[in-house]
Each structure stands twice: as C-alpha cells, then as structure tokens.
Amino acid sequence: MSKTLHSDEVVSNVFLFMIAGYETTSTALAYCTYILATKLDIQDKLIKEIHEIKWNNYNNEDIYDIATNLRSLDLFVREVLRMYPITSKGQIRKCNQTTNISGYIIEKDSIIQPDIFSIHYNPNLWGPEDPNLFIPERHEIKRHPIAWMPFGVGPRHCIGMKFALMELKMCLIQLLRQYRILPGDNIEQGFKRQEKIVIQPDAIYVKFEKHSI
Numbered sequence: 001m002s003k004t005l006h007s008d009e010v011v012s013n014v015f016l017f018m019i020a021g022y023e024t025t026s027t028a029l030a031y032c033t034y035i036l037a038t039k040l041d042i043q044d045k046l047i048k049e050i051h052e053i054k055w056n057n058y059n060n061e062d063i064y065d066i067a068t069n070l071r072s073l074d075l076f077v078r079e080v081l082r083m084y085p086i087t088s089k090g091q092i093r094k095c096n097q098t099t100n101i102s103g104y105i106i107e108k109d110s111i112i113q114p115d116i117f118s119i120h121y122n123p124n125l126w127g128p129e130d131p132n133l134f135i136p137e138r139h140e141i142k143r144h145p146i147a148w149m150p151f152g153v154g155p156r157h158c159i160g161m162k163f164a165l166m167e168l169k170m171c172l173i174q175l176l177r178q179y180r181i182l183p184g185d186n187i188e189q190g191f192k193r194q195e196k197i198v199i200q201p202d203a204i205y206v207k208f209e210k211h212s213i
C-alpha cells in the first residue's frame with residue numbers, strides 16, 4: 001500500500017472531516033441549549049461551576065485542563081449525548097466473514113447497524129433511574145463499556161471525539177459565562193427528530209439573557 005496520500009484521498013478526507021466535524025457538534029450544541037432552557041436548576045449548577053473559575057488568570061493550556069475537568073459540565077454533556085445521540089447510521093459495519101455471536105449467525109457481507117436508542121435508553125444499562133429522565137449524575141456510576149456510544153466504538157470510532165467534547169465544553173463555557181439561556185416561544189411543545197446526515201431536531205427556540213454582572 002502506498003504511504004503517500006493521493007489528491008483524491010486528501011479531498012475525500014477533507015470532505016469527511018467537514019461533514020463529520022461540523023454538523024455533529026453544532027447539532028449537539030442545539031440539544032444542549034434545549035436542556036439548559038428547560039432545566040434551569042441544571043443550568044444554574046453549571047453557571048455556578050463555571051463562574052467559580054477565574055478564567056482570565058489562566059493561559060490556554062491551563063484552560064484546556066480546567067474545562068476538561070469541570071465535573072458537572074462533563075456529566076451534563078455525556079447525558080445530552082446519551083439522550084440525544086447525533087448519529088446511528090454513522091456506525092454501520094459490514095461483516096467480512098460469517099460469524100457466530102452468542103448463537104446468532106451473521107452472514108458474510110451482512111450490514112450491521114447498532115440500535116443506539118435501544119442501548120442508550122435500556123433500563124438494565126442505565127437504571128435504576130428512568131432512562132427517559134435527564135439525570136447527569138447517572139454517569140458517575142460505572143456502566144457497561146459500550147452502554148454509551150454516541151461516538152461509536154472500536155478501532156474506527158470517531159477520530160474527533162476528544163476534539164468534539166472540548167469544542168462543546170468551550171462553547172458552553174463561553175455561552176454560560178455571559179448569558180442565561182431561557183425557553184423561547186413554544187419550547188414546551190418539544191421538537192421532532194429525524195435522521196438526515198445527523199439526527200437533528202426540526203427547531204429549538206431559546207432566548208439569551210445577558211448576565212447583569
């Protein structure tokens with residue numbers, strides 16, 4: 001195999017990074033704002049955690065470490081991605097040899113797609129609290145290693161995972177340092193999700209109110 005990337009490989013990889021790296025994170029941020037606007041107690045907890053840090057006293061490397069380790073923010077982002085996974089079609093695999101898994105025969109060339117919603121909402125994996133409820137603290141308990149798979153699993157899991165988590169956290173920190181996110185009109189009606197390139201909401205309406213201090 002050639003060790004050099006040809007121009008068509010460079011172009012297709014740049015295209016993949018644009019698709020995989022943009023719509024995913026921005027959609028996840030939309031879900032984050034929905035939860036923040038509808039669960040103000042959770043938002044207040046995050047604002048308190050973020051406001052306790054003297055951000056201006058740190059350089060960029062310190063900020064990276066601090067943002068990664070904000071406990072409530074980390075649990076919040078994990079719970080958003082559990083309840084609102086961004087893609088399921090993105091995790092398709094093709095079976096390259098007939099395989100027996102726990103008595104199920106998977107024929108060569110079969111296409112396999114995990115049902116991420118059944119996994120992320122499975123009470124045996126995510127209980128004892130109802131998986132339909134938004135409870136960030138459920139991520140404090142050690143779960144099955146692939147109970148949480150918004151970024152896929154295995155050697156071809158999302159290469160941008162760490163970057164995406166950091167991007168999400170930095171955006172939320174910047175937003176919540178300056179604004180309180182409030183429900184917009186008709187937010188109580190919720191939203192419909194459909195899977196196009198990503199599983200996206202039809203619309204989420206929120207308002208931003210600048211902090212007075």
Ligand code: HEM
Pocket residue numbers: 016017020021022024025028086087090091092150151152153154155156157158159160161163164
């Ligand atoms: C919340 C944000 C994101 C989510 C939920 C997400 C999710 C995923 C998922 C589920 C896969 C398929 C994994 C599998 O087949 O097991 C994937 C692949 C990929 N993602 Fe992400 N992703 C996100 C952000 C990003 C970002 C920011 C980048 C790049 C900067 C990126 C680049 C990629 C690439 C290049 C692949 C293909 C990896 C491969 O085929 O080896 N993703 N992503």
